[in-house]
Amino acid sequence: MTFLRSTCSYCGVGCGVLIKKNPYTGEIHLKGDESHPASRGKLCSKGMNLHHVAMETSDRLTVPRMRVNRQAPLQEVSWETALSRAAAVFKGLIDKFGPDSVGFYLSGQLLTEEYYIINKLTKGFIGTNNIDTNSRLCMSSAVVGYKKSLGEDAVPVSYDDIELADCFFIAGANPAWCHPILFRRIEAHKLANPDVKIIVVDPRHTQSASIADLHLPIIPGTDIYLFNAIARVLIEQGKMDAAFIAEHTNGFEHVQAKVFELTLAEYAEKCGVPAADIVQAALWIGDAKGFISMWTMGLNQSVVGVNKNLALINLSLITGKIGRPGNGPFSLTGQPNAMGGREVGGLSTMLAVHKEINNPVHRQEIADFWGVPSVPDRPGLSAMEMIDALEAGRMKAIWIICTNPVDSMPNARRVEAALRKANFVIVQDISKNASSLDFADLILPAAGYMEKSGTMTNADRRVSLVQKITDAPGQALADAEIIWRFAAKMGWQKSFNYSSYGQIFDEYKMQTKGTNIDVSGLSHAYLKANGSVQWPFASADSKGTPRLFTDHRFYTPDARANMFAVAPDNASENTDTDFPLVLTTGRIRDQWHTMTRTGKVSKLNKHIPEPFVEIHPNDAERFGIINGDLVDVRGRRGDVRVRAKLTETIREGVVFLPMHWGRIMQRDAGRANNLTHDLIDPTSKQPDFKFSAVNVHKYVPK
Ligand code: SF4
DSSP states (O other): OOOOEEOOSSSTTOEEEEEEETTTTEEEEEOOOOTTTTOOOOOOHHHHHHHHHHHOTBBBBOEEEOOOOSSSSSSEEEHHHHHHHHHHHHHHHHHHHHHGGGEEEOOSSSSSHHHHHIIIIIIIIIIOOOOOEGGGGHHHHHHHHHHHSSSSSSOOOOGGGGGGSSSEEEOOHHHHHHHHHHHHHHHHHHHTTTOOOEEEEOOBOOOOGOOSEEEOOOOOOOOOOOOHHHHHHHTTOOOOHHHHHHHEEEOHHHHHHEEEEEEEEHHHHHHHHOOHHHHHHHHHHHHOSSSEEEOOHHHHHHHHHHHHHHHHHHHHHHHOOOSSTTOOOOOOOOSTTTHHHHHHHOSTTTTTOOOOOOOOHHHHHHHHHTTTTTTOOOOOHHHHHHHHHHTTTTOOEEEESSHHHHSSSSSHHHHHHHHHHEEEEEEEEEEEOOHHHOOOOOEEEETTTTTOEEEEEETSEEEEEEEOOOOSSSTTHHHHHHHHHHHHTOOGGGOOOOOHHHHHHHHHHHTTTTTTTTTTTTOOOHHHHHEEEEEESSSSTTOOOOHHHHHHOOOOTSSSOOOOOOOOOOOOOOOOSOOOOEEEOOTTTOOOOOOGGGGOHHHHHHHSSEEEEEEOOHHHHHHHHHHTTTEEEEEEOOOOEEEEEOTBBOTTTEEEEEEEOOHHHHHHHHHGGTTOOBBBTTTOOBBBEEEEEEEEEEEEOO
C-alpha cells in the first residue's frame, strides 16, 4: 500500500494530494502532498474530504439507461445498445439538418485528454464547432482579456510570486472560501510581513476582506469606474513606468484620455467608494515592489466582463508591474481544469492549442494534424447560444458531459424548457443530477475522480497527473473511452484507436510543439515520476516556466502589450421600483457547484446546511423582514423561498444567494438561477450571475 501522487479535483489552485487504497478493506486514505509547489501539503475542507465522495457510491450511475421516447420510462440497456442509439441519432440528425444541429456541453472538471478527444471528434470529424463548456460561465472573460492585452490566454505569474509581492488587489473574488489554500499563503505572507498591503474589492465584507488593509465595498457593476479612477490617480501622481509604457505597450494615450474624462469625486460617487480610499489603493499599487491583482467571477461573470478584465490589466501595464518577480495580473480559475480544457480547444470560439478559427492557416494546421480535409471556419455556439438554439429548434441534440446545466446555467427555467424541446439529450456523468433525471433520453455512466488517470492544468499553468486508485462501479466507463467507442460506432475507429489516456496525451502534446503552450517534453510517465510542471515545457530537460514575459516581449504580433481605454458603463439588467435590489450569487466555503459531490459528505453539509439570502438590516427593515424569516426572493423570471440572513457585511441595496442549491437538493426552492438573467458579454459570451434585479418579501403561509 503506497501513496500515489494526485491532484485535488475541485478549484483551480490544484493542490497536491497523496492517496492510497487498502486492498483488503477498500478504504481510501488521503493527505496533502508536502512536495506540491502550490499547496505545500495543505488541503482545505473540500480537498480533505475528496475520498469520502469517492467512497460514497449509493447514487452512482452504474448502467446505461435509455428511453424510447419522452413519455417512456428510462430503462437499463447495454453499452452496445446505448452507443448504437447515440450514433444512429447523431448520424440521422447530421444527415438531415447538418453538423451544426448537434453539440457537446462539457465541464472544467473533465481531464485534458477527455477534452482533447471530444474536441477532435466534434471539430475534426462531426464537422461543427458546437462544443462548449461550463468554463464559459467561469473564465471566458479573462481568456479574452489576456488574449487582447497580452496576446495569449496565459496567466503570467505563479503561486510562488505570492511571497514576493507586497501589494495584493483582490477584486470580485473571495479566495478565503473559494480558493482557501491560495488564501492561506497570502495570509501567512501578510502575517510574516505586516507591511504587505491587501486591498479587497467586493460589495460584501467577505472573509477575504477580514485580512484586508482596505476593503472597497463597491456598488455592484461599477468595477471599471474604480479601476479607471485608480489609473487616473496613478498617472496624476506620477506612479506610472514611463519607460516600460514607451518601449513595451500600445494604447496608453487612449487610456490616459479616457480615465481623465471624470473627476475623482465623480468616480467616487459612481462606484460608491470614498475618494480617499481610491487614492490610498492607487498609492499602495504604485509604490509596491510587487503588485499582484487577483480576480475571478465578480469580474468575469458580467455583461462587461471583458472590459473589467482590460481595465484591471491596465493597472499592471501602466505601472510596468508585470514580467518581474512578484508582479502581474493573476486570474483565479474556478474549476480544476478550465485551463487544460482551453489548451486543447474545448470552447466553441477557439481551436486546439489556442489557434484561431478565423485564421485559415491555423485551421489547416489543425485539420492536417488530425488527418481530415478541414475544420469548420465559423465559431460554434457558446453555452447560452446552445440554449437559444435548442429553444429555436436550430440545434436538435445535445450531449452533456460532467455538468448539471439545469441548476448551474442562468435563467434555469428557460434552460429546462430548452432541454424539453430538444429532440435528443444525452447526459454522461458519474451520478444522478437534475439534468439527467428529468431531461435525458440517454444516460451514460462515467468513471469519476480516482477511477481514471489523466492530466489537469491549474490556474498557474501547472500540469499535473490525476491518478487512478480504484475501479469505477458497475459498468461505468472513463469519459474518453465512452467517446472513442462512440467514434467507432460513427465509423471513425481508425482515428480514435486509443486504449489509454497516456496515448491521447502523447498525441495532443505533439500538437502543441512550437506553440506558446508547448508541452511536448511531457508524458504521463514523466509527471508520475517527477510531479507537476508549468508550461511551456518543450523538452524533458526543461524546468518548466514559472513566469512569462520576463523579457517584456508579449505574445502580440508586435510583441507589445495592449492597453485599452474602456467605457465604464454596465449594461446589465435594470433595477426599478418593482425589483429594487441587486442580486449577486456565489459560493460558500464547503460546497462545490450544484453539490453533486460535496452534498454527499455530511461533514461538509454541516457548515451551512440550507440555502439563505443575505440582506442588509436597513433593506430588511424596509421589507418588514427579521433575521431567520422565510422569505420569497422574486425576480422577472422566477422566485426562490429561503431564510433571510440579516448582515451588515453586505452593501445596502444588494442581496446574496449561494449558487449551490438546485432542483434535486430542494426541488428548485433555493435555486439561485431561477432569478438570474441570461444576458452575456458580447465578446466573451460569458453570462452575468452578479447583477439581477429582485425584491424580497416575507413568506406568509395562506
Ligand atoms: Fe482542492 Fe482548491 Fe481546496 Fe486546494 S484549495 S484542496 S484545490 S478545493
